[in-house]
Amino acid sequence: MARHSYETGRLNLPFVGIATFGKRPYVEDWSKIDADIAILGAPFDFGTQFRSGARFGPRSVREASTLFSFGHAGAYDHEDDAVYLGGDVRIVDIGDADIVHTDTETSHANIEAGVRAILKAGALPVVIGGDHSINIPCIRAFDETCAKDGPIHIVQIDAHLDFVDVRHGVRHGHGNPMRRAAEKDFVSGITALGIRNVSSTTQDGYEAARAMGDDILSVRQVRRLGTEGVLSRLPKGARIYVTIDIDGFDPSIAPGTGTPSHGGFLYYEVLEILQGIAREHDVVGIDLVEVAPDYDPAGSTPILAAQVLLNFLGFIFHERAKRA
Amino acid sequence: MARHSYETGRLNLPFVGIATFGKRPYVEDWSKIDADIAILGAPFDFGTQFRSGARFGPRSVREASTLFSFGHAGAYDHEDDAVYLGGDVRIVDIGDADIVHTDTETSHANIEAGVRAILKAGALPVVIGGDHSINIPCIRAFDETCAKDGPIHIVQIDAHLDFVDVRHGVRHGHGNPMRRAAEKDFVSGITALGIRNVSSTTQDGYEAARAMGDDILSVRQVRRLGTEGVLSRLPKGARIYVTIDIDGFDPSIAPGTGTPSHGGFLYYEVLEILQGIAREHDVVGIDLVEVAPDYDPAGSTPILAAQVLLNFLGFIFHERAKRA
Amino acid sequence: MARHSYETGRLNLPFVGIATFGKRPYVEDWSKIDADIAILGAPFDFGTQFRSGARFGPRSVREASTLFSFGHAGAYDHEDDAVYLGGDVRIVDIGDADIVHTDTETSHANIEAGVRAILKAGALPVVIGGDHSINIPCIRAFDETCAKDGPIHIVQIDAHLDFVDVRHGVRHGHGNPMRRAAEKDFVSGITALGIRNVSSTTQDGYEAARAMGDDILSVRQVRRLGTEGVLSRLPKGARIYVTIDIDGFDPSIAPGTGTPSHGGFLYYEVLEILQGIAREHDVVGIDLVEVAPDYDPAGSTPILAAQVLLNFLGFIFHERAKRA
Amino acid sequence: MARHSYETGRLNLPFVGIATFGKRPYVEDWSKIDADIAILGAPFDFGTQFRSGARFGPRSVREASTLFSFGHAGAYDHEDDAVYLGGDVRIVDIGDADIVHTDTETSHANIEAGVRAILKAGALPVVIGGDHSINIPCIRAFDETCAKDGPIHIVQIDAHLDFVDVRHGVRHGHGNPMRRAAEKDFVSGITALGIRNVSSTTQDGYEAARAMGDDILSVRQVRRLGTEGVLSRLPKGARIYVTIDIDGFDPSIAPGTGTPSHGGFLYYEVLEILQGIAREHDVVGIDLVEVAPDYDPAGSTPILAAQVLLNFLGFIFHERAKRA
Amino acid sequence: MARHSYETGRLNLPFVGIATFGKRPYVEDWSKIDADIAILGAPFDFGTQFRSGARFGPRSVREASTLFSFGHAGAYDHEDDAVYLGGDVRIVDIGDADIVHTDTETSHANIEAGVRAILKAGALPVVIGGDHSINIPCIRAFDETCAKDGPIHIVQIDAHLDFVDVRHGVRHGHGNPMRRAAEKDFVSGITALGIRNVSSTTQDGYEAARAMGDDILSVRQVRRLGTEGVLSRLPKGARIYVTIDIDGFDPSIAPGTGTPSHGGFLYYEVLEILQGIAREHDVVGIDLVEVAPDYDPAGSTPILAAQVLLNFLGFIFHERAKRA
Amino acid sequence: MARHSYETGRLNLPFVGIATFGKRPYVEDWSKIDADIAILGAPFDFGTQFRSGARFGPRSVREASTLFSFGHAGAYDHEDDAVYLGGDVRIVDIGDADIVHTDTETSHANIEAGVRAILKAGALPVVIGGDHSINIPCIRAFDETCAKDGPIHIVQIDAHLDFVDVRHGVRHGHGNPMRRAAEKDFVSGITALGIRNVSSTTQDGYEAARAMGDDILSVRQVRRLGTEGVLSRLPKGARIYVTIDIDGFDPSIAPGTGTPSHGGFLYYEVLEILQGIAREHDVVGIDLVEVAPDYDPAGSTPILAAQVLLNFLGFIFHERAKRA
Structure with a gap:
């Protein structure tokens, strides 16, 4: 079998063509998802407390993902000597959840419906935000599958703890x-990586988080533990949901976000943790949030998001293939 | 009396100092407003249907307003041979209404409270948005004064009619x-200037608007009528509230906005209408909305907003002084 | 019949969803085009003589076009009291021609193949560049239909004459x-509007152009003639192909282009000529070129391109419907 | 004689090569200027009262000028049916005056020395700022030639009157x-075009200006007078020095400047006045100031500056040739 | 006692309200400073040798500081398990020193007056530049307090040595x-951290610096020494003045500055040194300079400045409280 | 001898003067190169597969290089206690190779001619791209000198392997x-540093590369080996040609490039390898490619390019002087 199909088809350079995620097929009818991975955009940003603009996260990550879509039959990684996301991994882009301006609850409900549709189809949901509040409907959608398959443990990459209960009525x-997630009985715990400096969560919030099963590690603490040290803190065999707030990364590589915080993770630090999770756990859901592309004229932030997602998906399905 | 005080005080160049509107005093306690004009920021942008970012409108217009704050005793305009906004016009900046993320109703209520406080103090309210939805609480706040002093007529400078009733529950x-305003019994009518090209308002909406007393004029229609022709369509002696959506202006001078529409007004076209309104009517309230500064690295948009507001305020109080 | 379908479907705000042109269906298989209008991207920019970047023209115009995609059943224009591009006009987006880096001839051939496919399907080809060289394969593709239906007359909106023959081997x-077009026997003539200031065409080139049937008018000459005066210079009943170089517009509204030239057209000047052409002629093909979005952080240029195209298409099919 | 030399030399596209003004020769030794026109950069910006950055004006205008440097033997203008700046007009770029940070007087003295060197060589000085204060040493340098050839009349294109005497010690x-110029006995008068809105000049300043021979016209006043009306106000036969503050133009085409003011001139308005001056007067010096390129990512402002300068120089030497 | 007051007051999100430093009170009258910390802006940038724009440093750092102003009762840091800058630390913003364009000496004198006023009030002066020359008046202002309390040792975070004596008259x-500081008898020494690559200081300058008590360490040398190694080189018990040139940081996190130099400090490297200084020394003054925000559209640089300052102030007053 | 000439000449601040590389003399006539180092621009970017814009690489690196041109007699580096690029090292800038739009082969031939001219003059060629395809003519130009002096070994700093043979006809x-280079008999081998993540090279390409003598190391592999470990893999005594693709660096410091890839080199990692190469090898040619400045408004990328080049050149000639 040919390892690629350049000579029989189009060259299809990254800058050419409609920008779906990875230039994969667009499935408009959510009752007809037939894939291993389904990408859903959640362009909601009314939940932000500083700069808005994450509503353009999905489009920007889709466009950036085309930079990594050179090959027709997977991407060869010489460090791992592996071809990732070859023709055997079926990815579809199901477009965006319908967002209703001024209306948080309806918008969230539409996101939840999208994730439910993906789960029902047996595909891995990958949701691109939008602000971090879109994690709330994503997690809600897991109630049924968790009732069947057991609870999920959340790994959060983030600068901020996001564990405020209710403030001025905002839930x-x-x-x-993360507070909303911790309240679910089908969420067994949270591992929060990258938490640093001030945020909207107060001292009370940290105390509550720890009491509710949140293992909080700063960037420096993660560095001291090392990748393996971090992985060893995850519950063995847990089914993992990964939520990546792009501001968990350092502003040097992720400036296009609403609430940047210096002192964040560099690329390989997160990549190696994700690769370890893929190796040791079943990853059941992913969201990546808070890319606000218009604050980053160079486009580094959506490129980072796309590069992390495509690599992480490659790791997950490479491991699944090995296990199969 | 000295016409300025450069030699006795600070030089106070535009780039120097805290950026309140026009570098005027900040009044934190809304029960202590003692001024002719009070500026209120309304940094709310969950109501936008394309690009967000109008939440930074108030800060950007304040900073831009410092460019026009050279003088200590008013600004001399050689075309009109007049000194505007001299020491006799007391302007204060009362800061921003408290905005609650994800919560449109509470945020709007806080804006309404600010406008009520200004009206109670007998000052002219000037509200800087935020998106155009912030006009809704601004108008609501006029119920009491209108009950006393009679209804208001709204002059809207805008690319879009903004006359959608309810859609997907959004009101x-x-x-x-403008639909919400037209529903009020203390709003006697609307004159909409600059309306052009497609928008979220459908044909139904235009028909409803006309039926509810909206006089709709496009940019080209305004040009054909001329300033005086436009002014003659306003009800004689009406108390006027002016709402300026910055996208009423052309994208060439107002690119920093959420939903730009080509073919808009140029500077003098609006300025001369505003000067005519100031001359012939009592202006009882102003809002200026939809400045999204981060889409305009050159800063032309907030500078336009500040220049229009400062000139309009100058005209209003110059005419008031002549009448007095 | 409902004039729109907001209540039965998605709200589908402009910032939501995959960015095809006007959010219309994507047709990947060029042998299956069944539409009135087919959009083709031609992201080629090796032909530019100053700033490159027009390769991102198609993606940027697609994304900008979503701003004008509020309605589900056409767009109401209150100035014309008309609903444009209602459900009866079928538009599809057929993606981009395959571009081969370093290889101008193959890239042009791929563009030509796309236009031929559209013409074969009986749809109106609308090609979004890329630089103005992509007009060359577009025109080439008309040989067969012209053999059948008669020659075309080209209306060119542009700052530059683009009439260089061969220089340093570059054809x-x-x-x-325009030189390449004028050489075709199925091109009956050219009307060049907006030509101004220096460009790569020398005095010889102007002389050759006039000798080969090019009617050259500057912006100021167009203004003196007026819309009707310009329209009257077009050959009566001619089948018209319109090529719009975005730099025909003024840099104030089209800064995102490779070779800006001050003193260009404003929005209504071009719009009204296009509306006149739609009224009086059969428009058989359109290209819009030289949008280089990364030079315009405000996005005014792709918004202009989308607004012009959508209005022009509306005019064409509104007139076609009237004639039918 | 060949009208151009494309086939015998380099193609030399605009983006290729060292960015001197118009890609003309660089003359480092100011005692060896042998040219009709000499370009001097004056990258001084400590005199600005709002945004700095005009120090990069000279480099940005030089780079933009390459866009208009297609031809080897002058630029053909089809509107005028004329070839401008052909091989018979010798232009050199003498680089920048040496600027000393923190030291206004020494920097100004170095600018003055450059202009004196150009005048001594019998060339037309064209100085690119830098902020408008650099006009002060430019004018000073004319004392000797004026003693010989008679006084100069200044035509100022500007948003601001720039007629402050001394404030906080700043002269x-x-x-x-313009105050400093008006004080010179070899300056016979000033015609100030485009003056509008507030600036650092107070009412006193306007009165003083008029008393000292300054004919002040706003943009709207210029429009009412028309080009010929404006030209008729210039003293017949006067030797003219033109100082162009780029903020005299509208922010829509000149956003990259320190103190933008809406309501400015459009391109042809200034171009036609300059063409009229070239036709009717001897132009003895030019400066163009306040281009702050980093506020204009699209580059429209330096392109405007280069386009205006190259056209104006073309007009001047075309008329000189006709007179000769 | 409630740890915060969210429920009793405003939510006061970061993007809401007038941008004083940390949203702390503005004190206009410098004779009425009653605080532990007083922030002074010094928007002076005529001293720069490459890109200007540091005049907008104070406003940009103030605006960025609001991102870290979530809490009403201090900021909880989970790594240190400490609440910093609680209600017991009184911070005021006293606005900007008056800057006089073209006049370095007067501008510097006004900065000096501001620092003297702060010192007289017994508060810690924190001066936000402006370019690094503003350190000169800051240091001058310490003569009196040093006469009383003993000399100061300067810790300089910087890419450049800044030890030029006089060149072309510039002092x-x-x-x-740093040369000017080293000349003071009340400055006991300098520790310069981060110095790298070429700068305006010549080999002579380095020799003079060492001779005058300057301990010069590059980024790599600091890394080899480690935080404790660096701290051990500071004179025990010395009263410390810290001057932070933002270009001491790496351009990856501080691109918005006039003279960037690659190979700079990362965030924690500086933070941990500052935390060590706070622990072991009495910090008597701080300036942070060379933030030129308009070169950083993402805003990372002012965010870094605000984050460093707020953390450093937190450390200082946390240690003071422990000692008390 | 004076170590600098500040007092006898111009101050010549970085922002002043024509932007040749390092402000060194411009030599237009390529038959008259008399220098140790000659800089050639190769503004060609039709070979890019994602974002174009590298055509402005040469101008941007030249302008950035002026930031490091403070001194008149070399630059003192305190870490090495060395003065680099003193008056004894003669650098000239020979401008750009002539680029012909749409024509890759002619453009490449012109670049080759430039490098041949430099080699013929006995100077070290330093070519600034342009995209990485410009390395092809650079290497071709070495055939004659290699025939005389022996083969060259290439050190490639890059994110991508660039080892595609022919695809869709593109060579x-x-x-x-690197494929084209490996085919040359005068290229003895390649050491590729920084290669990571997906690119246009497929698994086949990696296999071919290794078979043809390419030693491929990722960023993480280089980090594990350390500088000395990497240097030890280079063939002892080999004559080295260094090709630096700026995307070998991390996007945090080199965002302005066409195909950014996260996880790249930091500054000192590359600098120390280059310093080691200079110490241990004869460096016979350098190119630095893929700087696309318009994607980096902060200018960090061209500054990085200039800083790396100037330091590397300093190291090379410092070592040459020691050997001599």
């Missing part, structure tokens, strides 16, 4: 998602 | 304000 | 397309 | 140059 | 401050 | 240069 802003 | 987005 | 750069 | 900032 | 540019 | 795009 579903981008400062609340 | 308070940036496509709805 | 297919962005300075050559 | 040589960008708000002072 | 007070941004290349001179 | 000279930016994905092909």
Whole structure:
């Protein structure tokens, strides 16, 4: 079998063509998802507390993902001597959840419906935000599968703890998602990586988080533990949901976000943790949030998001293939 | 009396100092407003249907307003041979209404409270958005004064009609304000200037608008009528509230906005209408909305907003002084 | 019949969803085009003589076009009291021609193949560049239909004459397309509007152009003639192909282009000529070129391109419907 | 004689090569200027009262000028049916005056020395700022030639009057140059075009200006007078020095400047006045100031500056040739 | 006691409200400073040798500081398990020193007056530049308190040595401050951290610096020494003045500056040194300079400046409280 | 001898003067190169597969190089206690190779001619791209000198392997240069540093590369080996040609490039390898490619390029002087 099909088809350079995620097929009818991975955009940003603009996260990550779509039959990584996301991994892009301006609850409900549709189809949901509040409906959608398959453990890459309970009546802003998740009985715990400096969560919030099963590690603490040390803190065999707030990364590589915080993770630090999770756990859901592309004229931030997602998906399905 | 005080005080160049509107005093306690004009920021942008970012409108217009704050005793305009906004016009900046992320109703209520406080103090309210939905609480706040002093007529400078009734449950987005205003019994009518090209308002909406007393004129229609022709369509002696959506202006001078529409007004076209309104009517309230500064690295948009507001305020109080 | 379908479907705000042109269906298989209008991207920019970047023109115009995609059943224009591009006009987006880096001839051939496919399907081809050299394969593709239906007359909106014959061996750069077109026996003439200031065409080139049937008018000459005066110079009943170089517009509204030239057209000047052409002629093909979005952080240029195209298409099919 | 030399030399596209003004020769030794026109950069910006950055004006205008440097033997203008700046007009770029940070007086003295060197060589000095204060040393340098050839009349294109006498000790900032010029006995008068809105000049300043021979016209006044009306106000036969503050133009085409003011001139308005001056007067010196390129990512402002300068120089030497 | 007051007051999100430093009170009258910390802006940038724009440093750092102003009762840091800058630390913003364009000496004198006023009030002066030359008046202002309390030792975070004596007459540019400081008898020494690559200081300058008590360490040397190694080189018990040139940091996190130099410090490297200084020394003054925000559209640089300052102030007053 | 000439000449601040490389003399006539180092621009970017814009690489690196041109007699580096590039090292800038739009082969031939001219003059060629395809003509130009002096070994700093043979007919795009080099009999081998993540080279390409003598190391592999470990893999005594693709560096410091890839080299990692190469090898040619400045408004990328080149050149000639 030919390892690629350049000579029989189009050259299809990255800058050419409609920008779906990875230039994969677009499936408009959510009752007809037939894939291993389904990408859903969640362009909601009314939950932000500083700069808005994450509504353009999905489009920007889709466009950036085309930079990594050179090959027709997977991407060869010489460090791992592996071809990732070859023709055997079926990815589809199901477009965006319908967002209703001024209406947080309806918008969230539409996101939840999208994730439910993906789960029902047996595909891995990958949701691109939007602000971090979109994690709330994503997690809600897991109630049924968890009832069947057992609880999920959340790995959060983030600068901020996002563990505010209710403040001025706000329960579903981008400062609340981890609290909302911790309240679910099908969430067994949270490992929060990269948490640093001030945020909207107060000292009370940290105390509550720890009491509710949140293992909080700063960037420097993660560095001291090393990749393996971090992985060893995850519950063995747990089914993992990964939520990546792009501001968990350092502003040097992720400036296009609403609430940047210096002192964040560099690329390989996160990549190697994700590769370890893929190796040791079943990853059941992913969201990546808070890419606000218009604050980053160079486009580094959506490129980072796309590069992390495509590599992580490659790791997950490479391991699945090995296990199969 | 000295016409300025450069020699006795600070030089106070535009780039120097805290950026309140026009570098005027900041009044934190809304029960202590003692001024002719009070500036209120309304940094709300969950009502936008395309690009967000109008939440930074108030800060950007304040900073831009410092460019026009050279003088200590008013600004001399050689075309009019007049000194505007001299020491006799007391302007204060009362800061921003408190905005609650994800919560449109509470945020709007806080804006309404600010406008009520200004009206109670007998000052002219000037509200800087935020998206155009913030006009809704601004108008609501006029119920009491209108009960006393009679209804208001709204002059809207805008690319879009903003006359959507309810859609997907949304009543308070940036496509709805003029419908909400027209529903008030203390709003006697609307004159909409600059309306052009497609928008969220459908044909139904235009028909409803006309039926509810909206006089709709495009940019080209305004040009054909001329300033005096436009002014003659306003009800004689009406108390006027002016709402300026910065996208009423052309994208060439107002690119920093959420939903730009080509073919808009140029500077003098609006300025001369505003000067005519100031001359012939009592102006009782102003809002200026939809400045999204981060889409305009050159800063032309907030500078336009500040220049229009400062000139308009100058005209209003110059005419008031002549009448007095 | 409902005039729109907001209540039965998605709200589908402009910032939501995959960015095809006007959010219309994507047709990947060029042998299956069944539509009135087919959009083709031609992301080729090796023909530019100053700033490159027009390769991102198609993606940027697609994304900008979503701003004008509020309605589900056409767009109401209150100035014309008409609904444009209603459900009866079928538009599809057929993606981009395959571009081969370093290889101008193959890239042009792929563009030509796309236009031929559209013409074969009986749809109106609308090609979004890329630099102006992509007009060369577009025109080439008309040989067969012209053999059948008669020649075409080209209306060119542009700052530059683009009438260089061959220079340093270059025949297919962005300075050559009108010369290449004039050489075709199925091109009956050219009307060049907006030509001004220096460009790569020398005095010889102007003389050759006039000798080969090019009617050259500057912006100021167009203004003196007026819309009707310009329209009257077009051959009566001619089948018209319109090529719009975005730099025909003024840099104030089209800064995102490779070779800006001050003193260009404003929005309504071009719009009204296009509306007149739609009224009086059969429009058989359109290209819009030289949008280089990364030079315009505000996005005014792709928004202009989308607004012009959508209005022009609306005019064409509105007139077609009236004639039918 | 060949009208151009494309086939015998380099193609030399605009983006290729060292960026001197118009890609003309660089003359480092100011005692060896042998040319009709000499370009001098004056990258001084300590005189600005709002945004700095005009120090990069000279480099940015040089780079932009390459866009208009297609031809080897002058530029053909089809509107005028004329070839401008052909091989018979010798232009050199003598680089920049040496600027000493923190030291206004020494920097100004170095600019003055450059202009004196150009005048001594019998060339037309064209100085690119830098902020408008650099006009002060430019004018100073004319004392000797004026003693010989008679006084100069200054035509100022500007948003601001720049007629502040002394304030807080400042005599040589960008708000002072016209006052300093008016004090010279070899300056017979000033015609100030485009003056509008507030600036650092107070009412006193306007009165003083008029008393000292300054004919002040706003943009709207210029429009009412028309080009010929404006030209008729210039003293017949006067030797003219033209100082162009780029902020005299509208922010829509000149956003990259320190103190933008809406309501400015459009391109042809200034171009036609300059063409009229070239036709009717001897132009003895030019400066163009306040281009702050980093505020204009699209580059429209330096392109405008280069386009205006190259056209104006073309007009001047075309008329000189006709007179000769 | 409640740890915060969210429920009783405003939510006061970061993007809401007038941008004073940390949203702390503005004190206009410098004779009425009653605080532990007073922030002074010094928007002076005529001393720069490459890109200007540091005049907008103070406003940009103030605006960025609001991102870290979530809490009403201090900021909880989970790594240190400490609440920093709680209600017991009184911070005021006293606005900007008056800057006079073209006049370095007067501008510097006004900065000096501001620092003297702060010192007289017994508060810690924190001066936000402006270019590094503003350190000169800051240091001058310490003569009296040093006469009383003993000399100061300066810790300089910087890419450049800034030890030029006099060149072309310039004594007070941004290349001179450390030389000027070293000349004071109340400055006991300098520790310069981060110095790298070429700068305006010549080999002579380095020799003079060492001779005058300057301990010069590059980024790599600091890394080899480690935080404790660096701290051990500071004179025990010395009263410390810290001057932070933002270009001491790496351009990856501080691109918005006038003279960037690759190979700079990362965030924690500086933070941990500052935390060590706070622990072991009495910090008597701080300046942070060379933030030129308009070169950083993402805003990372002012965010870094605000984050460093707020953390450093937190450390200082946390240690003071422990000692008390 | 004076170590600098500040007092006898101009101050010549970085922002002053014509932007040749390092402000060194411009030599237009390529038959008259008399220097140790000659800089050639190669503004060709038709070979790029994602974002174009590298055509402005040469101008941007030249302008950035002026930031490091403070001194008149070399630059003192305190870490090495050495003065680099003193008056004894003669650098000239020979401008750009002539680029012909749409024509890859002619453009490459012109680049080759430039490098041949430099080699013929006995100077070290330093070519600034342009995209990486320009390495192809650079290497071709070495055939004659290699025939005389022996083969060259290439050290490639890059994110991508660039080892595509022929695809869709493309042999000279930016994905092909290392394959083209490896085919030459005068290229003895390649050491590729920084290669990571997906690119246009497929698994086949990696296998071919290794078979043809390419030693491929990722960023993480280089880090594990350390500088000395990497240097030890280079063939002892080999004459080295260094090709630096700026995307070998991390996007945090080199965002302005066409195909950014996260996880790249930091500054000192590359600098120390280059310093080691200079110490241990004869460096016979350098190119630095893929700087696309318009994607980096902060200018960090061209500054990095200039800083790396100037330091590397300093190291090379410092070592040459020691050997001599």
